[in-house]
Amino acid sequence: MSSAIRLQHVSRHYGPPESRVHALDDVSLEIADKEFVAIMGPSGCGKSTLMHLLGGLDTPSAGEIFIGDLPLHSADERALTQYRRRDLGIVFQFFNLLPTMNVLENVSLPLLLAGEPPSRTRPKAMALLDLVGMTPRAGHFVHQLSGGEMQRTAIARALIHRPRLLLADEPTGNLDSVGAGRVLDVLRQVATQALTTLVIVTHSEEVAGMASRRIRLRDGRLERA
Numbered sequence: 001m002s003s004a005i006r007l008q009h010v011s012r013h014y015g016p017p018e019s020r021v022h023a024l025d026d027v028s029l030e031i032a033d034k035e036f037v038a039i040m041g042p043s044g045c046g047k048s049t050l051m052h053l054l055g056g057l058d059t060p061s062a063g064e065i066f067i068g069d070l071p072l073h074s075a076d077e078r079a080l081t082q083y084r085r086r087d088l089g090i091v092f093q094f095f096n097l098l099p100t101m102n103v104l105e106n107v108s109l110p111l112l113l114a115g116e117p118p119s120r121t122r123p124k125a126m127a128l129l130d131l132v133g134m135t136p137r138a139g140h141f142v143h144q145l146s147g148g149e150m151q152r153t154a155i156a157r158a159l160i161h162r163p164r165l166l167l168a169d170e171p172t173g174n175l176d177s178v179g180a181g182r183v184l185d186v187l188r189q190v191a192t193q194a195l196t197t198l199v200i201v202t203h204s205e206e207v208a209g210m211a212s213r214r215i216r217l218r219d220g221r222l223e224r225a
């Protein structure tokens, strides 16, 4: 299955007609397989709304969203669950790692939940920890990590099941410049090795500079750069 993304006249409205918020307003857009796209724009312009729609965590008020030939706008809960588990990796601004697990276990978790035995998940997790430069921290618990290390762990976890699409919503938003720099290096690796399609929301010109394309939103509408 291709993971090319196609949005056709997608809108997401909130609230009753008299006080309606147009979080996304008639957005049409295509993202190719293995493309690296940066989503930019001022606070409140609809970036996270777009990410939630792409992640199948929310459904559009109008319009169509296809991931390959999967129609997200009309998929049932079962198809959405399978899409999220199998095809999607998500990295949020606030790292949502489990505090009672160490780095290796956190990264392995998606595969363990899918029923793979630790003997099989371990080498895969170690390979990804190597990719994100976290091998020396494999046994650390979350409270023993810096913010940048947490985020790199979260990226490794988002990649472990080899998703077709990686969504990252301000992955460097909470980090100082050193931490952000290391996360950037990791994302650059992911893009260079063409591991997955990469859609990143960012306020950072540096992150956006690595992308193959920038997409700007303003008041829920597309502004082509």
Ligand SMILES: Nc1ncnc2c1ncn2[C@@H]1O[C@H](COP(=O)(O)OP(=O)(O)OP(=O)(O)O)[C@@H](O)[C@H]1O
Pocket: 014, 015, 021, 022, 023, 041, 042, 043, 044, 045, 046, 047, 048, 049, 050
């Ligand atoms: N559940 C909701 N109910 C009503 N309005 C909402 C809801 N979620 C988002 N909005 C509104 O939709 C608009 C877009 O929100 P969104 O979170 O997509 O912005 P954003 O571009 O991600 O902003 P930021 O850069 O601050 O994260 C905002 O005006 C927001 O207030």
Ligand SMILES: [Mg+2]
Pocket: 047, 048, 049, 169
């Ligand atoms: Mg946001």
